[in-house]
Amino acid sequence: DAGVTQSPTHLIKTRGQQVTLRCSPKSGHDTVSWYQQALGQEPQFIFQYYEEEERQRGNFPDRFSGHQFPNYSSELNVNALLLGDSALYLCASSRRPAGTDTQYFGPGTRLTVL
Amino acid sequence: DAKTTQPNSMESNEEEPVHLPCNHSTISGTDYIHWYRQLPSQGPEYVIHGLTSNVNNRMASLAIAEDRKSSTLILHRATLRDAAVYYCILRANAGGTSYGKLTFGQGTILTVHP
Numbered sequence: 001d002a003g004v005t006q007s008p009t010h011l012i013k014t015r016g017q018q019v020t021l022r023c024s025p026k027s028g029h030d031t032v033s034w035y036q037q038a039l040g041q042e043p044q045f046i047f048q049y050y051e052e053e054e055r056q057r058g059n060f061p062d063r064f065s066g067h068q069f070p071n072y073s074s075e076l077n078v079n080a081l082l083l084g085d086s087a088l089y090l091c092a093s094s095r096r097p098a099g100t101d102t103q104y105f106g107p108g109t110r111l112t113v114l
Numbered sequence: 115d116a117k118t119t120q121p122n123s124m125e126s127n128e129e130e131p132v133h134l135p136c137n138h139s140t141i142s143g144t145d146y147i148h149w150y151r152q153l154p155s156q157g158p159e160y161v162i163h164g165l166t167s168n169v170n171n172r173m174a175s176l177a178i179a180e181d182r183k184s185s186t187l188i189l190h191r192a193t194l195r196d197a198a199v200y201y202c203i204l205r206a207n208a209g210g211t212s213y214g215k216l217t218f219g220q221g222t223i224l225t226v227h228p
Contacts, residue, residue, distance in 0.1 A: 105157030
C-alpha cells in the first residue's frame with residue numbers, strides 16, 4: 001500500500017515565477033492538507049481540500065491556491081514567488097468521516113526560490 | 115486553537131525510557147491529544163492519540179492527567195531511530211471548527227545518546 005507521494009522532490013525557481021506541486025494521497029483517503037515548513041520551524045497549515053473544495057485555510061495569501069481532482073490527488077500552486085516562499089512543502093492525507101482524522105504525511109517537496 | 119507547551123529539548127540514553135511532557139491547560143472537553151514526530155529530513159509521522167484514558171500502541175504510550183491539562187508521551191526503550199522532534203497537538207473531533215488542520219507548536223527535540 002503506497003503512502004502519500006509528492007512530486008517533485010526538489011525544485012529551484014526564481015522570484016516572480018510560478019510553481020505547481022503535486023500530491024497523491026494514501027489509498028482510501030479522500031482529504032488532502034498542505035503545510036509549509038520553513039527551515040528550522042514547525043509546519044504551518046496552508047489549506048485543506050475535501051470533495052474538490054477548499055474546506056479550511058490558514059493565514060496564507062491568495063498567491064497560494066490549490067486544487068483537488070476526482071481521484072483525490074491535489075496540487076498546490078504558488079504565484080509570484082518570493083524568497084520567503086523557500087521551504088519544505090508537506091502534503092498530508094486523511095479520511096473523512098473520522099473522529100480525529102489521523103493525518104499521514106508525504107516526504108515533502110523542497111522549494112528553493114532564488 | 116488551544117495551545118500546548120513543551121520543553122524545547124530533551125536527552126536520553128539508548129534503551130532507557132523517555133517521558134516527554136506536554137501542558138495544555140486550556141484544553142476543551144472535545145479536544146483529542148495527538149502526538150506526531152518528525153525525523154530528520156522526513157515529513158511528520160503520527161505516533162498516538164487519546165481523549166481521556168491512557169493509550170498504548172506499538173510505538174509508545176500516552177498518559178493523560180485526570181484533569182486533562184497535561185499529558186506525557188512515553189517511549190519505553192529509546193533507540194537512536196527515535197531521535198526526532200516530537201509535537202503535542204490538540205485536535206477537535208469531527209465537527210469542531212479546527213477539524214482538519216494540525217496546529218504545530220515548536221515541539222521537543224529529542225536527542226538519543228548511544
